[in-house]
Amino acid sequence: MASETTLTDLPSITPEQCDDQLSDYIRHNDWEGVLLTLRIMQQLEFVQTEQTFLKCLQATSSSTNSTDNSLLVEVWNALKQTVEPTRMHVEYILDHCSSMSSRDDDDDVWSLLRQSSQTHNDAIQVLCRRGQWKWALREWKLFQQRESGHNASAIDSTQAETYRALWNVCIHAKDCPIETLLSLLQGAEAILTAADVLELLQMAAPQQSWRTVWTFWEFLRQHHAAKLTLDCYHAILFHRHVPLTTAQSLLRDLQRTQSPTIETYNRVMYLAQRERNVPLVLQLLQELQQKYNLAPNAVTYTHVVRACLQDRQWKRALVVFEVAQDKLGRLDVYLYTAAMEACVALKQSGRALQLLDEMKQQKIVPNSFTYRVAMQAAPHRALEFLHELKATSDDASIPLITYNAALQALAQTAKQQAKEPHVATTTTNTTNSANETTPVWQYAVNLLEEIKQQNLQPDGFTYNAVIMCCCHGPWELALQYIQEMQDSSQPPNRLVYTAAIASCGKHGQADHALHLLAQMKRNKIQPDLVAYNAVFTALRVAHRPEQAWQLWNELLEQGTAQPKTLMLTRTEEAGVPKRQYSSGKANLLPDIITITEVIGALAGADDSEDYQTQVDGILAYAVARKLLLNGFLDSSNEINLSGLTFSVARAACRYLLKHYEHVDNQELTLITGVGKQSNKTSLRDYLQAWLEQEFGLKSSIPRFAQGTLVISSESLLRRASRS
DNA sequence: GTAGGGTTAG
Structure with missing residues (x-):
């Protein structure tokens, strides 16, 4: 509309006026006016500024008429005559073409950008920054094709930068296939310097899956072997999922061209200890010293000690600890904690606590790991340790697992106290020693409160421990906590149910125990043998022989599924085998505890014939399973009864x-043990009296x-003839 | 370079 007048004014127009005019046209979306003005400016050789360029582009790209690119192309071409486009201009172009990833008809715009390597590069980098790796890749390939056509000279830094941006976006893209990454590498062999290889590895390794990283690594080994420095090896060695065997071969491999450091060895040793490969860890320890004259540090020794711990070679763990002490002088908290773990496993609590003191003296601050072990060593001091930890840790927040350890320790203390009430375990309380009458379960309840106040979510471990404390306190709490868990996002698991059953059972609450058993089945939690045993205890304490017999039969029906042979996994060396609880339906085979509890429950019944038959059946079962009377099956005349109730x-x-x-002339020997507790009747004396009373059998103690x-044989004969 | 639970008992 205003175009005509502008043309007539042409001779007298100034650059400033042109610019004003331009702004005016832009404001009114008058694109013809804009183009006309630009052309006039060219004719008059007014130098367009970068600002002009930007202004026009900005206006064009935000214009409502965005379905057609021709305007943009025209503006671009008009401007480019006098101004060199910058990255920002490219960006505006791409802004305008934001739908480009789904359309091919933006090719006219792309041909603009491809006109110079500069803008082409810029465009690729912009796409990379926006995560559009597929389009960036397409352009990169075009770019390379063109460059390789006429220019074999060295790759400039912009291109290297573009390449890295592309690589970066591709390895971070979730949907970028490994083939693409490899092809990207293939096209860039000239670009990659040793530093690049390292950077790429360090960038890729933590992000990508192990498979991807490994494929990548194999490629690099093939094409860039000379660029693989020690740091490159480290980048791959420190990948989360590097398998031990691969780590070993990587170590061997790098040994051919460079010298491993202590960190290299530490990493491989770490992986080895995780798989409890003690021989390998020790071999590496020796190798690093002898072959490379490297000095093992605290980390190194920690891995060795932990390898021993993992393999349950506790004495050996302590030997290594002492070696470390010798060689290093000053140790660290990891080593001390690991050594304390070994002591606890060896039941050398005193020694564990001694180590705790020692580290404090050395001004090595014990942490939550250390105190967890300390609580195991001295359960009655758990609250004291917790207190210490709060006082010394800098962030003041105690991990849930540490609270749980304290609760477990309290449960153990409560159990101990119940067993030996006269032995005072008073030190549960640190703040006021006057309060010795506070029952342990009360501390547990308080601690649970504290956990909640700390905004920690108590878990199965927490409740399990708290409920176990309630075995020795108000059993109603167990039911309350089960309910509490059910109402929360953490429904009770098998162990929590079992603890609750045991808690009720100890108090003779058989109905509640049975109810809990039913409840867990209802909630699709298969009770295991331990749970059943706890129910049997409840039935015994509550004198419920009929229900015990019923449950016993129910158990036999389920438990015949697959007898399971427990295998010890270790074959070599002297690792102490681990006691395993197996769970699930497959292992509902009654064990000696089941037998003891069921018979205990039935023993309350009168000596009716039914009862005799029942007990006889249970005994036959137990003998067949070799749970009892070993030797009876081998027709030995020595039968072991020791340890039985x-x-x-x-x-x-x-x-x-x-x-x-x-067998004629053969006496029968019953092994009972002497019976240590002086205040209680021993099994030996009890049985001797009972045999005489029940069967008129006289026995002697050699x-x-x-x-x-x-x-004696005679007694047996006499009895046989009598019946 | 670290972490974990349960049942019986003159």
Whole structure:
């Protein structure tokens, strides 16, 4: 509309006026006016500034008429005559073409950008920054094709920069296939310097899956072997998922061209200890010293000690610890903690606590790991340790696992106290020693409160420990906590249910125990043997023989599924085998505890014939499973009864006398043990009296075998003829 | 370079 007048004014126009005019046209979306003005400016050789360029582009790209690129192309071409486009201009162009990733008809714009290497490069980098790796890659390939056509000279720094940007976006893109990454590498062999290779590895390794990183590594080994420095090896060695065997071969591989450092060895040793490969860890320890004259540091020794711990070679762990002490002088908290773990495993609590003192003296601050072990060493001091930890740790927040350890320690203390009430375990309380009458469970309840106040979410471990404390306090709390968990996002698991059952059971709350058992089944949690055993305890304490018998049969029906042979996984060396609890339906085979509890529960019943048959059946089962009376099956005349409860021993004797094939002139020896506790009747004395009373059998205690009862052949014969 | 739970008992 205003175009005509502008043309007539042409001779007298100034650059400033042109610019004003331009702004005016832009404001009114008059694109013809804009182009006309630009052309006039060219004709008059007014130098357009970068600002002009930007202003026009900005206006064009935000114009509503964005379906057509021709205007943009025109503006661009008009401007480019006098101004060199910069990255920012390219960016505006790409802004305008934001839908480019889904359309091919932006090719006219792309041909603009491809006109010079400069803008082409800029465009690729912009795409990279926007995460549009597919488009960036396409342009990069075009770019390379063109460059390789006429220019074989060295790659300039802009191109290297572009390449790295591209690489960066591709390795971070979730949907970028490894083939693409490799092809990207293939095209850039000239670009990659040793520093690049390292940078790429360090960038890729933590982000990518192990498979990807490894493929990448193999490629680099093939094409860039000379560029693989020690740091490159480290980048891949420190990948989260590097397998031990690969780490080993990487170590061997790098040894051919460079010298590993202590960090190299530490990493491989770390991986080895995780797989409890003690021999390998020790071999590496030796190798790094002898072959490379490297000095093991605290980390190195920690891995060695931990390898021993993992393999349950606790004495050896302590030996290594002492070696470390010798060689290093000053140790660190990891080493001390690991050594304390070994002491606890060896039941050398005193030594563990001694180490704790020692580290404090050395001004090595114990942390939550250390105190967790300390709590195991001295459960009755758990609260004291917790207190210490709060006082010394800088962030003042205690991890849940540490609280849980304290609660576990409290549970253990409560159990201990219940067992030996006269032995005072007073030190549970640190703040006021006057308060010795506070029951342990109360501390547990308080601690649970504290956990909640700290905004920590108590977990199964927490409740399990708290409920175990309630075994020795108000059992109602167990039910309350089960309910609490059910109402929360953390429903009770098998162990929590079991603890609750045990808690009720100890108090003779058989109905609640049975109810909990039913409840866990309802909630699709398969009770395991430990849970069943806890229910049997409840039935025994509550004197419920009928229900015990019923449950026993229920258990037998389920438990016949697959007898499981427990295998010890270690074959070599002297690692102490680990005691395993197996869970699930497959392992509902009654064990000696089941037998003890069921018989204990039935023993309360009268001596009816039913009862005799029931107990006899249980005994037959137990003997067949070799849970009891080993030796009976081998027709030995020595039978071990030691360690049995009175009722089980009684049932066993009854069974024995009924089924024992008496060989002429052979006496029968019952091994009972002497019985250590002076204040209690020993099994030996109890059985001796009972045998006489029940069967009129006289037995003697040989002078040199005080832990046995011998029934003479004559007595046995006499009894046989009587019945 | 670190972490974990349970049942019986004259």
